[in-house]
Amino acid sequence: MLSTPWSRETGLRVPIVNAPMGGVAGGRLAAAVTAAGGLGMIGMGSTGTVSRLTGELESLGDISGPFGIGLVDWVRAREPGLLDAALAARPALIAIGFTEDFSWVDRVHRHGVATATQVYDAEHAWRAAAGVDVIVARGAEGGGHGAPTLATLPLLDAVLDAVDVPVLAAGGISSGRTLAAVLAAGAAGAWLGTRLSISTEALTPDRTREALLRAHGTDTLTTRVFDIGQNLPWPPRYPSRVLRNDFTRRWAGRENDVADATAARDALAAAMAADDPAVAPVDAGQGVGMLTESRPAGRIIDELCSVAERALRSWAAG
Ligand SMILES: Cc1cc2nc3c(=O)[nH]c(=O)nc-3n(C[C@H](O)[C@H](O)[C@H](O)COP(=O)(O)O)c2cc1C
Structure with missing residues (x-):
């Protein structure tokens, strides 16, 4: 089974986290990713509210393991009670992104919950790692919002040099090969957005x-x-x-x-x-070309992990 020290310490069977994609990663996707051995995340994007979060938490059902919740910092500041509702759900991880202000970290830690944030350069990573437990190095290839500063591999390199906490790689990871590449480069795991946005459990219309x-x-x-x-x-x-x-x-x-x-x-x-993608926004990273069919998240994760495991084994064998 594909694993890293971080995934083993966190009690995951595979080093995969689904990106907390607003309007896409609801409770069903989070539950499916957790059932597949990864860390399932519910995402509250720019339209996140307490009632939406409550609805997606209900869709988690009888989740079989740890899950997380992701918030957008300016939405957290706008929606009173959103972070409280997230904390009350007792997730294993709260990720708050799109900020250089980490004053929320202590509050989350006081509830015994681990924290994560996405970063775009080494300096940002270094400042975040003063309190944040897991850093997500999100490269410019990635789908959705983010600072398009560096591509995933050079960013991962720079962030790994800058911090001592676990670093997840994000951006353009849509196949077992790219998953193997970021793990071989030192990532503690992969934070997958686009690849899982077409899974059958995603809310994608x-x-x-x-x-x-x-x-x-x-x-x-x-x-x-x-x-x-x-x-x-x-x-x-x-x-x-x-x-x-x-x-x-x-x-x-x-x-x-x-x-x-x-x-x-x-x-x-x-x-x-009207869900008309000819005009409406469709968030997608550069790995979008690897998507060929809508399948359950568990099958996508199993396939990515077995291809990555084979690639890493043959690499190690020389
Ligand atoms: C459909 C979609 C929606 C997203 N929504 C959010 C969001 O609400 N909050 C967030 O932190 N990141 C969001 N992201 C960005 C992801 O966290 C992550 O940076 C990105 O998906 C990684 O690149 P990839 O899409 O190539 O896997 C979204 C990405 C996608 C594809």
Whole structure:
């Protein structure tokens, strides 16, 4: 079985954590990842609320092991009670991302819960590791929001040199080969987003799922158009990697014009309500080209881990 010192200490059978993808990683996906031996995470993204979190916690059902909850820092600050509700659920891990302010860490630790955050350079990692238990080195290849600073492998290298805490690798890990690569490079585990976003348990709606399955690795870009188009207060340093579509073809490169384009903003809202990926945002990393079919998360994880294990064994055998 594929494992690392961190996965063994954490009581996981495999060194896999699903990224807490807002609107995608609900209780069903978290439960499936935990059942597969990884750490299942519920994600509350930019639309996270206490009632949404409560609903997804109910969907965890009779979870068979540890789980975690991921929050976006500016949403935590906006939604009173969200962090309290997360703590009350007694997760093994709380990840709060998109921040350089780690004042929440002590509060989470007082509840006996471990902490994680995503980082984008060695300096950020070093500051986070003064309190945070697990650092996620999230490379620019990754789907969704993040600072597109360094690619996953150079970032992982820099972060491993900067900190002594376990480091999970994130960004573009969509196959057993890339999983083997980050583990061989020293990651304590992998934090998978895009690869699990098309699992049958994910909340991803049907047409978005089909767009992900059709996409090639070259079909993504990093942009703020959708955040500006929805008037979301994402800090500018965290754009999102999404699939190219009609909306990005029209507005990427002139993001600030979207703020005043009422018709375009209305069309975006309508497309999101209708699950129309030709216009609505579809978060996806550069590993999207490896997605070929929607399958249960447990089967995806089993396959990634057995391919990675074989690759690492043949590498070690020389
Ligand atoms: C559909 C989707 C939604 C995401 N939503 C969130 C989120 O709400 N909070 C968060 O911390 N990260 C979110 N992310 C980013 C992931 O945490 C992670 O950085 C990324 O998925 C890793 O790259 P990969 O997608 O190539 O695996 C999201 C990613 C995707 C693909």
